[in-house]
Amino acid sequence: xxxxxxxxxxxxxxxxxxxxxxxxxxxAVGSDLSRDTTLTVLSVVAVPKLLxxxxxxxxxxxxxxxxxxxxxxxxxxFFIIVMxxxxxxxxxxxxxxxxxxxxxxxxxx
Amino acid sequence: MSDDYYGHDEDHPSPWGPHDWDxxxxxxxxxxxxxxxxxxxxxxxxxxxxSFGEYDFSYLPMVFVGLAVVAxxxxxxxxxxxxxxxxxxxxxxxxxxxxxxxxxxxxWVFLMSEMMIFTALFSTYMRYRxxxxxxxxxxxxxxxxxxxxxxxxEPASHLIASSWWHIAPGATNTFALIISSFTIVQALRWxxxxxxxxxxxxxxxxxxxxxxxxxxxxxxFLTLKMIEWFIxxxxxxxxxxxxxxxxxxxxxxxxxxxxxxxxxHHDYIDETGAHMMANIRVSATMFYVTTGTHxxxxxxxxxxxxxxxYKAWTGAYTPQSAVSIEYFGLYWHFVDLIWVLVFPFFYLx
Numbered sequence: 537x538x539x540x541x542x543x544x545x546x547x548x549x550x551x552x553x554x555x556x557x558x559x560x561x562x563x564a565v566g567s568d569l570s571r572d573t574t575l576t577v578l579s580v581v582a583v584p585k586l587l588x589x590x591x592x593x594x595x596x597x598x599x600x601x602x603x604x605x606x607x608x609x610x611x612x613x614f615f616i617i618v619m620x621x622x623x624x625x626x627x628x629x630x631x632x633x634x635x636x637x638x639x640x641x642x643x644x645x
Numbered sequence: 646m647s648d649d650y651y652g653h654d655e656d657h658p659s660p661w662g663p664h665d666w667d668x669x670x671x672x673x674x675x676x677x678x679x680x681x682x683x684x685x686x687x688x689x690x691x692x693x694x695x696s697f698g699e700y701d702f703s704y705l706p707m708v709f710v711g712l713a714v715v716a717x718x719x720x721x722x723x724x725x726x727x728x729x730x731x732x733x734x735x736x737x738x739x740x741x742x743x744x745x746x747x748x749x750x751x752x753w754v755f756l757m758s759e760m761m762i763f764t765a766l767f768s769t770y771m772r773y774r775x776x777x778x779x780x781x782x783x784x785x786x787x788x789x790x791x792x793x794x795x796x797x798x799e800p801a802s803h804l805i806a807s808s809w810w811h812i813a814p815g816a817t818n819t820f821a822l823i824i825s826s827f828t829i830v831q832a833l834r835w836x837x838x839x840x841x842x843x844x845x846x847x848x849x850x851x852x853x854x855x856x857x858x859x860x861x862x863x864x865x866f867l868t869l870k871m872i873e874w875f876i877x878x879x880x881x882x883x884x885x886x887x888x889x890x891x892x893x894x895x896x897x898x899x900x901x902x903x904x905x906x907x908x909x910h911h912d913y914i915d916e917t918g919a920h921m922m923a924n925i926r927v928s929a930t931m932f933y934v935t936t937g938t939h940x941x942x943x944x945x946x947x948x949x950x951x952x953x954x955y956k957a958w959t960g961a962y963t964p965q966s967a968v969s970i971e972y973f974g975l976y977w978h979f980v981d982l983i984w985v986l987v988f989p990f991f992y993l994x
Contacts, residue, residue: 559825562816565806565993574683578989585985593826593978600747605753612757612764619768638783 539598550592557581557588674725680718687711734968752888752972756979759942763983766935770990773927774798780923784913791919794906799925801932803910804901805873805992810880810893814869815992821869823979829974831855832957836967845960853957856970859977860950864944870936903930932991939987942980949973 541549564577591597596606690707694700720844735747742750780797805811832855835848872878877895882888900908906924913921953973956962962970 549832554823558819575994587980589982595832608753612760616764619764623768
């Protein structure tokens with residue numbers, strides 16, 4: 537991969553960017569922000585970090601196979617959305633209110 | 646038809662291997678499927694051996710049958726590939742991955758299955774985190790009685806993010822993983838340099854040094870994790886910073902344990918001196934299972950890096966064989982990527 541960012545080597549630029557974003561994360565926790573503000577900062581910072589690692593270090597940007605491999609990487613997105621949104625966030629009594637057929641003990645297990 | 650180098654018909658290679666790489670035979674194999682069936686038998690029977698705290702050893706023979714199927718399938722699968730000399734990189738011949746290296750596609754599919762594992766852990770964490778009241782909220786509400794354990798969610802960050810020194814191992818680990826992601830792409834870059842453009846001895850040294858640096862950073866990660874979980878550390882007096890000598894206790898010594906149903910944090914004492922006791926089994930289990938699963942992946946990477954570094958030291962990596970570093974690098978970046986989520990949501994928030 538011979539891509540550049542702002543005319544500089546992509547690997548180096550990505551590395552410096554990730555270091556700065558991580559420093560922001562640690563700084564946000566060390567400062568006296570409210571819990572919700574801290575969560576917002578951490579979430580906002582995590583997204584570009586994920587994209588930077590996937591795009592530059594994992595070569596999902598700028599490589600001849602990038603398009604199909606990006607689609608491959610996005611394939612489980614549907615299942616991730618189902619799990620995170622419908623189980624992780626919205627299901628009431630997710631821990632105790634599951635139907636009998638998916639509780640421990642069913643089928644003798 | 647004539648027999649090929651391996652002694653079998655070139656159009657009909659033996660299903661027991663090896664594959665006929667010289668003639669571009671497709672890399673078809675039933676043995677991953679058979680191995681999956683073996684894993685299924687093993688897990689199903691293993692779950693029956695340990696059922697609700699009761700042991701039922703009548704299922705034990707089937708556990709070993711499952712393991713035997715897995716071992717046999719792995720051996721045959723490996724034998725099918727044993728003729729591969731590392732120079733011919735098989736490429737997919739069908740849509741949608743036409744002309745892309747099969748092993749690269751396989752690595753990505755593997756990583757996506759890994760993503761599902763961590764998504765399951767994260768969604769469970771979110772369910773419990775938002776479904777169970779936080780311990781500090783319960784304490785402030787006064788809705789508790791001394792001597793009776795309250796079931797509440799105590800995030801590890803309450804201990805870990807309580808001071809800069811407490812967070813130091815986790816923060817250092819975050820930087821270590823990012824640096825290690827960078828060192829491994831540098832190793833790949835040097836392996837990819839065209840022959841003749843760089844002295845081969847310089848190439849060898851650069852690759853094994855970058856891979857060796859990655860190994861050291863992975864070892865640092867696991868060491869700091871052990872310190873954070875089990876050992877703790879001593880902070881000396883630093884006069885010009887106004888820092889007093891003190892101890893940073895481990896999570897273990899703080900009582901942050903998966904079986905602790907009578908956890909007492911030093912913040913949970915009210916003005917009358919009453920101490921709130923908490924059942925933190927769920928929150929501690931979520932923390933240790935998720936960060937432990939990630940740590941196990943780092944350990945696996947460390948084993949892989951040991952082999953890669955040794956191979957680089959022998960000078961085995963050239964532009965033709967650099968794909969091994971590239972594929973391992975994908976795994977390693979994935980481990981870094983998961984930590985990007987684990988660190989803020991399990992260590993900081």
